[in-house]
Amino acid sequence: xxxxxxxxxxxxxxxxxxxxxxxxxxxxxxxxxxxxxxxxxxxxxxxxxxxxxxxxxxxxxxxxxxxxxxxxxxxxxxxxxxxxxxxxxxxxxxxxxxxxxxxxxxxxxxxxxxx
Amino acid sequence: xxxxxxxxxxxxxxxxxxxxxxxxxxxxxxxxxxxxxxxxxxxxxxxxxxxxxxxxxxxxxxxxxxxxxxxxxxxxxxxxxxxxxxxxxxxxxxxxxxxxxxxxxxxxxxxxxx
Numbered sequence: 001x002x003x004x005x006x007x008x009x010x011x012x013x014x015x016x017x018x019x020x021x022x023x024x025x026x027x028x029x030x031x032x033x034x035x036x037x038x039x040x041x042x043x044x045x046x047x048x049x050x051x052x053x054x055x056x057x058x059x060x061x062x063x064x065x066x067x068x069x070x071x072x073x074x075x076x077x078x079x080x081x082x083x084x085x086x087x088x089x090x091x092x093x094x095x096x097x098x099x100x101x102x103x104x105x106x107x108x109x110x111x112x113x114x115x
Numbered sequence: 116x117x118x119x120x121x122x123x124x125x126x127x128x129x130x131x132x133x134x135x136x137x138x139x140x141x142x143x144x145x146x147x148x149x150x151x152x153x154x155x156x157x158x159x160x161x162x163x164x165x166x167x168x169x170x171x172x173x174x175x176x177x178x179x180x181x182x183x184x185x186x187x188x189x190x191x192x193x194x195x196x197x198x199x200x201x202x203x204x205x206x207x208x209x210x211x212x213x214x215x216x217x218x219x220x221x222x223x224x225x226x227x228x229x
Binding site: 042044050102 | 158159160165209225
């Protein structure tokens, strides 16, 4: 079974609007972390936001927020007030257990922001 | 503060050759991880080093190897290259090996195998 599922291969959004990128995960480990990364065409993976499995509140970082629904095992990324520079690939990733660094990535969502 | 530096950025090899990729982590970071990114398989974990010791290894054949030096710089080597090894190889560093620490990625080394 896929550990991280991103069901939206591509998304379009108008500039200044909000957009939600979906991510569901599968793990039996009670301790895990969820990450979102942005990958522009240059190839570099840029860290956006982190949510720990024991965190009580949804994570927020500027225009990025993570809609964490633990019972549903979903960790959707919300980008508010989209900008042209937000056009990129977005990856959801999970790290399971403690002391383990390896991230499992989803297949990604290509976001295109239209003027 | 300089980011993660990977060299070379682009390289072309032929089947059967071997290749060595280098990664210099952010100053002070002791953990270095490597990932392979291909259109078909996506991003896959190769291995992770912390203080010169391999901590974790992904599901890749023995042709893929790596090491970390005392200054935390890391190299990965792929021997007997195959066409399927064509990929973007990403290196990531972090300060600790704690779960909550974010990974900082480099821009990658794009390998083409002909």
